Amino acid sequence: xxxxxxxxxxxxxxxxxxxxxxxxxxxxxxxxxxxxxxxxxxxxxxxxxxxxxxxxxxxxxxxxxxxxxxxxxxxxxxxxxxxxxxxxxxxxxxxxxxxxxxxxxxxxxxxxxxxxxxxxxxxxxxxxxxxxxxxxxxxxxxxxxxxxxxxxxxxxxxxxxxxxxxxxxxxxxxxxxxxxxxxxxxxxxxxxxxxxxxxxxxxxxxxxxxxxxxxxxxxxxxxxxxxxxxxxxxxxxxxxxxxxxxxxxxxxxxxxxxxxxxxxxxxxxxxxxxxxxxxxxxxxxxxxxxxxxxxxxxxxxxxxxxxxxxxxxxxxxxxxxxxxxxxxxxxxxxxxxxxxxxxxxxxxxxxxxxxxxxxxxxxxxxxxxxxxxxxxxxxxxxxxxxxxxxxxxxxxxxxxxxxxxxxxxxxxxxxxxxxxxxxxxxxxxxxxxxxxxxxxxxxxxxxxxxxxxxxxxxxxxxxxxxxxxxxxxxxxxxxxxxxxxxxxxxxxxxxxxxxxxxxxxxxxxxxxxxxxxxxxxxxxxxxxxxxxxxxxxxxxxxxxxxxxxxxxxxxxxxxxxxxxxxxxxxxxxxxxxxxxxxxxxxxxxxxxxxxxxxxxxxxxxxxxxxxxxxxxxxxxxxxxxxxxxxxxxxxxxxx
Amino acid sequence: xxxxxxxxxxxxxxxxxxxxxxxxxxxxxxxxxxxxxxxxxxxxxxxxxxxxxxxxxxxxxxxxxxxxxxxxxxxxxxxxxxxxxxxxxxxxxxxxxxxxxxxxxxxxxxxxxxxxxxxxxxxxxxxxxxxxxxxxxxxxxxxxxxxxxxxxxxxxxxxxxxxxxxxxxxxxxxxxxxxxxxxxxxxxxxxxxxxxxxxxxxxxxxxxxxxxxxxxxxxxxxxxxxxxxxxxxxxxxxxxxxxxxxxxxxxxxxxxx
Numbered sequence: 001x002x003x004x005x006x007x008x009x010x011x012x013x014x015x016x017x018x019x020x021x022x023x024x025x026x027x028x029x030x031x032x033x034x035x036x037x038x039x040x041x042x043x044x045x046x047x048x049x050x051x052x053x054x055x056x057x058x059x060x061x062x063x064x065x066x067x068x069x070x071x072x073x074x075x076x077x078x079x080x081x082x083x084x085x086x087x088x089x090x091x092x093x094x095x096x097x098x099x100x101x102x103x104x105x106x107x108x109x110x111x112x113x114x115x116x117x118x119x120x121x122x123x124x125x126x127x128x129x130x131x132x133x134x135x136x137x138x139x140x141x142x143x144x145x146x147x148x149x150x151x152x153x154x155x156x157x158x159x160x161x162x163x164x165x166x167x168x169x170x171x172x173x174x175x176x177x178x179x180x181x182x183x184x185x186x187x188x189x190x191x192x193x194x195x196x197x198x199x200x201x202x203x204x205x206x207x208x209x210x211x212x213x214x215x216x217x218x219x220x221x222x223x224x225x226x227x228x229x230x231x232x233x234x235x236x237x238x239x240x241x242x243x244x245x246x247x248x249x250x251x252x253x254x255x256x257x258x259x260x261x262x263x264x265x266x267x268x269x270x271x272x273x274x275x276x277x278x279x280x281x282x283x284x285x286x287x288x289x290x291x292x293x294x295x296x297x298x299x300x301x302x303x304x305x306x307x308x309x310x311x312x313x314x315x316x317x318x319x320x321x322x323x324x325x326x327x328x329x330x331x332x333x334x335x336x337x338x339x340x341x342x343x344x345x346x347x348x349x350x351x352x353x354x355x356x357x358x359x360x361x362x363x364x365x366x367x368x369x370x371x372x373x374x375x376x377x378x379x380x381x382x383x384x385x386x387x388x389x390x391x392x393x394x395x396x397x398x399x400x401x402x403x404x405x406x407x408x409x410x411x412x413x414x415x416x417x418x419x420x421x422x423x424x425x426x427x428x429x430x431x432x433x434x435x436x437x438x439x440x441x442x443x444x445x446x447x448x449x450x451x452x453x454x455x456x457x458x459x460x461x462x463x464x465x466x467x468x469x470x471x472x473x474x475x476x477x478x479x480x481x482x483x484x485x486x487x488x489x490x491x492x493x494x495x496x497x498x499x500x501x502x503x504x505x506x507x508x509x510x511x512x513x514x515x516x517x518x519x520x521x522x523x524x525x526x527x528x529x530x531x532x533x534x535x536x537x538x539x540x541x542x543x544x545x546x547x548x549x550x551x552x553x554x555x556x557x558x559x560x561x562x563x564x565x566x567x568x569x570x571x572x573x574x575x576x577x578x579x580x581x582x583x584x585x586x587x588x589x590x591x592x593x594x595x596x597x598x599x600x601x602x603x604x605x606x607x608x609x610x611x612x613x614x615x616x617x618x619x620x621x622x623x624x625x626x627x628x629x630x631x632x633x634x635x636x637x638x639x
Numbered sequence: 640x641x642x643x644x645x646x647x648x649x650x651x652x653x654x655x656x657x658x659x660x661x662x663x664x665x666x667x668x669x670x671x672x673x674x675x676x677x678x679x680x681x682x683x684x685x686x687x688x689x690x691x692x693x694x695x696x697x698x699x700x701x702x703x704x705x706x707x708x709x710x711x712x713x714x715x716x717x718x719x720x721x722x723x724x725x726x727x728x729x730x731x732x733x734x735x736x737x738x739x740x741x742x743x744x745x746x747x748x749x750x751x752x753x754x755x756x757x758x759x760x761x762x763x764x765x766x767x768x769x770x771x772x773x774x775x776x777x778x779x780x781x782x783x784x785x786x787x788x789x790x791x792x793x794x795x796x797x798x799x800x801x802x803x804x805x806x807x808x809x810x811x812x813x814x815x816x817x818x819x820x821x822x823x824x825x826x827x828x829x830x831x832x833x834x835x836x837x838x839x840x841x842x843x844x845x846x847x848x849x850x851x852x853x854x855x856x857x858x859x860x861x862x863x864x865x866x867x868x869x870x871x872x873x874x875x876x877x878x879x880x881x882x883x884x885x886x887x888x889x890x891x892x893x894x895x896x
Contacts, residue, residue: 052777067698068764070804071706087784123778130780132773132833134797141787159797165705166800173772180768188761211753240701274673277682280702384724387673387732450777499688501681546693550655551754553696554688 004257004609004624007411008112013630014095017116020412021455025462032057035461036469038205038220039063040192040247042175043072044168044442045425046226048449051174054183056454061218062175062184065191065210065242065556070172073228073240074445077164078285080148080156081442083125084118088145092153094118100151101440102631105405105433106583106599108260108607111630112412113430120451121443125157127450131170135159149286149438156439161285161377167442171449187218191556192247193484195223195254195421196476202421203470206480208488210556213549215484217472221461222420224453225251226445229404229426231264233564233571234516235508236273238283238402244560245567248408248427256408256416257609257622259429261567262575263405265436265584266517268334270400271385272354276505281400282385284378286438289327289334291362291371292395294318296346296355306348306356306394317341321595330636332435332517332597335399336586339517342398354396363391399517403441405432405584406574409609409624413456414448417611422457424448429607434583488548491558496541500557503538507561510534511568519575520588527572535565570610570619577621580604592635601633644670644731647739648683650695653752660752662741672732676719677702677709679731680742697756704728704867707803710810711756712743717807717865725805725867745810749817749852760806762852763820769848770841771824773833788831799826801868808862808870814854819862821849822878823870829881839885839893846882 009020027035035058039050042064050062066072084097097118102109129135129143135157136144148156159166178184187207193215194206204219230245231237252258269288270281295316297309317337319326327334338355347353363371368391372379379390386396408416408423410430415422425445432440470476514527538561546552581590581597582604590598605626610619646667653660665686670679677699684694700708709726713719719729734740742756750758788796800823808819825842828834834841856875863872 048777055776066700066708067760068804070764071700071708073701073706076701076703076705085783123780126780126783127775127777129783129786130773130775130833132796132800132828132831134793134800134827134831135783137788137790137793139790141789141793142784162705162801165803166797169800173767174775174777176764176768177772177774179764186764188764238703240706242700275671277671277674277678277685279675279678279681282703384728384730385675387730454777499685501685543688543691545688545691551696551757554694 004409004417004622005411006110006624007413008110009412013111013115016112017119024455024459027458027462027465029057031465033059034465035059035222036061036220037222037224037457038218039224039226040205041072041226041228041425041427042066042069042172043074043226043228043425044164044171044445045427045449046224047072047168047171047175048446049224049226049424049453050184051171051178052450052454053457054178060178060184061187061220063187063190063192063205063207065189067188069175069186069188070169072168073243074168074442075165076240077442078161078283080146080158080163080439081124081167081446082148082155082439083121083157083443084155085122085125087143088154090153092155096153097121097155099631101431101437102433102628103634104435104437106435106597107433107601107605107628107631107633108263108582108626109431109433110626111628116452117431117444117447120447123451124443124446128167128170128446131174133159133166133170164442167446171446192227192250193559194480195251195418196480197254197418198470198474198476201419204472204477206477206484208484211551213547213552215481217477217481219469219472219477221464221467221469222422222457224422224424225408225427226424226449227427229407230564230567231401231404233508233568234401234512235504236278236281236400236512238267238270238281238400241280244563246560246563248423249563249567251408251416251418251421251423253612255418255612256421256423257611258407258570259409259607259609260406260434260574261571261610262515262578262585263434263583264401265403265405266332266335266399267402268331268338268399269357269397271382272349272396272398273351274386275351282381283400283402284382284397286331288357288375288378288395291374292327292357292359293361294327294334294355294357296341296348300345306358315341315346332584332586335517338399349396354398356394357397358394359390360394403436405429405434405436409607413459414453415460420460422453424453434585487559488555491542491544491555492548494540494542494544496543498541498543500542500544500554500561503534503542504557504561504564506534507531507564507568511571515568515571515575518586518588521576524572524576528569528576531565531568531572538562538565573618574608574610578604578608596636599635642672642732642736644672644734644736644738646670646734646737649739649741650756651743652695652755655754656751670731672730674731675702675727676713676729676731677727695756696754699727702727705803707805710745710758710805710807712745712810714741717745717810718867723867723869725803745806747809747815747853749815750806750809760804763804763806763817765852766817766821766845766848767824770837770844771828773828774837786832792830796827796830799823799830799870799874802870803868805867807865807867809853811861811865812854813859813861814857816856816862817849817853818856818875818878819866819870819872821845822874825878825881826874829877839881839888839890842878842881843885846878
């Protein structure tokens with residue numbers, strides 16, 4: 001028997017959300033102001049939730065570690081946002097978006113959640129357009145759509161290559177309006193250090209003011225974590241430098257189950273690292289694969305420049321292995337094949353860590369002007385970063401981590417296993433299964449924030465009318481603050497020899513090598529022995545100059561890296577126990593003859609949700625069974 | 640092949656708002672030309688930590704030129720000498736071996752220094768809070784295609800909306816004026832149909848709020864030169880026209896025209 005109650009409503013999948021909204025308890029409009037809600041994180045999910053909750057009348061306290069809510073990494077999303085509007089009359093519908101998303105998630109997501117996501121996707125487009133988000137338009141002034149990530153219909157709304165930026169600014173501006181009206185109390189440069197519970201229920205948070213170093217408590221009737229994904233556990237990723245798992249992890253340590261941590265997504269077309277000190281990887285649009293040909297030299301350790309390698313000595317390995325799809329195979333297939341050839345020693349570039357993406361044929365066929373008009377901005381970006389001209393020499397690309405599907409386990413109401421504590425956006429695990437489709441991340445963040453949480457949070461609050469918040473001088477807050485101080489003091493007093501970044505880089509290498517694109521039992525076991533050893537060294541040999549009573553980015557990073565160590569161990573354990581391949585989780589032992597992911601639906605059509613048992617023991621694995629009543633389970637093939 | 644640079648850095652160090660601050664000189668040796676400017680600062684910080692000294696604080700996050708967090712005056716220019724480039728996208732191959740590089744925070748009265756190269760740009764948030772939005776509560780929107788937006792207007796609105804709020808315009812301005820930032824948000828919202836009902840009220844409140852923090856515009860155009868997103872000066876003219884209109888217009892009759 002599972003301890004997890006997903007609270008999925010009864011009835012046909014298409015009616016569940018409608019029925020649930022009707023049966024959800026409501027808080028009278030005049031009573032909403034009597035509830036205080038803490039929202040941590042101000043990206044798409046957090047800003048949209050804070051704004052919407054405040055508009056409803058709740059008293060909201062919003063927290064961000066950035067200097068402004070507008071800096072959240074949602075801002076960097078390029079491609080677009082899906083909406084089942086069927087404006088293009090090509091046969092899209094809520095059901096088709098639902099179907100594609102369940103299938104795209106490799107049948108490891110909840111049908112009910114995904115259907116709700118598809119339903120509200122249309123409202124998100126309306127809301128964003130009304131806010132003035134400058135989506136691309138046709139000459140008649142109506143919204144333009146494109147097909148994205150291999151979808152058979154054009155349902156992706158986009159704003160040049162800056163869709164995330166514009167959607168975030170829309171949500172940020174809605175939040176700013178509520179800040180000005182007094183409905184939201186905004187705390188910038190303030191980081192969560194702990195989630196506080198009283199009698200088993202979330203009653204507030206402990207934070208550190210990043211400028212003054214002051215540790216303080218904030219109480220509320222509910223706590224919402226909208227703190228993004230954990231891709232930075234790999235050190236090199238397309239995430240921003242400050243992205244972290246700390247809020248989610250500290251909630252996990254207080255009782256929130258952490259689900260499917262091994263589900264991470266790789267993006268195949270990023271610019272490879274140029275040296276040891278590279279701080280992040282830059283993603284380039286996957287559309288480049290439409291015209292670029294991917295190859296490596298036939299010979300090992302070939303040091304000739306690409307122009308000196310004749311066609312007969314090149315291996316166009318995707319075209320060779322997948323003649324039907326060629327260079328357009330899905331993200332995970334393209335990524336794994338790149339890793340294979342680089343691991344064989346055929347990588348290109350000074351560090352031999354990339355493969356060529358060659359536009360010579362496209363330029364010969366269509367002319368440089370045509371290629372420039374399609375990809376000009378991407379080519380410029382590549383040249384700016386690498387100093388190489390991709391019109392003359394092939395680009396070098398390599399996969400990088402850019403999204404994490406796993407996260408805090410939540411029920412249908414988006415509540416975690418801690419009563420009163422919610423998790424939304426990339427921070428939770430709920431909608432993408434084992435693999436996220438393109439243009440679905442923005443959709444989910446905004447769905448949770450604008451249209452799901454504002455309804456579902458009332459269900460729990462309605463029964464608590466008249467309950468006061470726990471005062472911040474309560475012993476539970478004092479205890480949590482003392483714990484936060486202890487950790488800070490511990491960091492500051494280690495007095496070792498190595499920087500936080502050094503440990504983060506070393507951890508990232510282990511996680512990338514063994515819990516990256518391709519996992520094996522042996523590798524995951526190795527990760528489980530190497531990570532704790534490095535973690536022990538971290539706590540013995542960390543050096544943090546400066547003071548905790550001032551802006552100290554090293555101290556901020558230390559707390560985040562400490563949490564990444566614990567997360568990395570759980571990722572390895574989760575990957576080890578999931579004896580199948582699905583979506584972003586590829587176990588080399590479980591593949592078809594064609595080298596495709598081999599799912600084991602009989603034994604693994606479930607969510608693995610891990611329960612914290614204290615720092616000295618291993619988490620307990622709980623299962624939430626997934627049932628598929630509306631989408632038939634199938635196997636992918638790209639030959 | 641990758642070149643290595645040996646550089647001398649003069650970096651502004653300031654412990655906090657009340658510390659007068661000073662320059663420190665650091666040697667940056669063996670810097671790969673493929674590094675970004677911020678990665679070069681990462682290396683200097685690694686060296687400082689190695690020598691048990693306090694690393695340099697600077698603002699940064701996405702490192703792909705979109706979040707607007709990074710700042711820095713590099714040799715007296717906001718985000719350095721490259722056109723249309725944020726500091727995080729400025730690469731060391733744009734410098735020469737042996738160069739001395741002066742690194743300072745963005746300087747403006749409205750951007751007080753927090754520590755070292757980190758400044759407080761929350762005055763920008765106050766401007767947005769004063770009217771930089773379209774009032775549409777969640778759930779109140781009609782179907783998106785009920786409001787067509789002429790493509791040219793949508794494109795110009797987008798050109799303005801591309802502002803990343805970094806503050807380079809203010810740092811580059813001899814008057815520390817924020818006209819380019821404010822006008823970019825006004826143009827984004829005022830040029831499209833959705834923004835019309837609050838257009839003049841928004842213009843008035845945002846300009847008035849801006850004036851409480853920032854200096855006045857005297858048409859130098861340095862803001863546009865420094866802007867990593869090349870926001871057009873035309874938007875300032877558009878803002879000024881709307882501000883005059885806002886003062887003249889009888890808004891009770893706004894529904895008539």
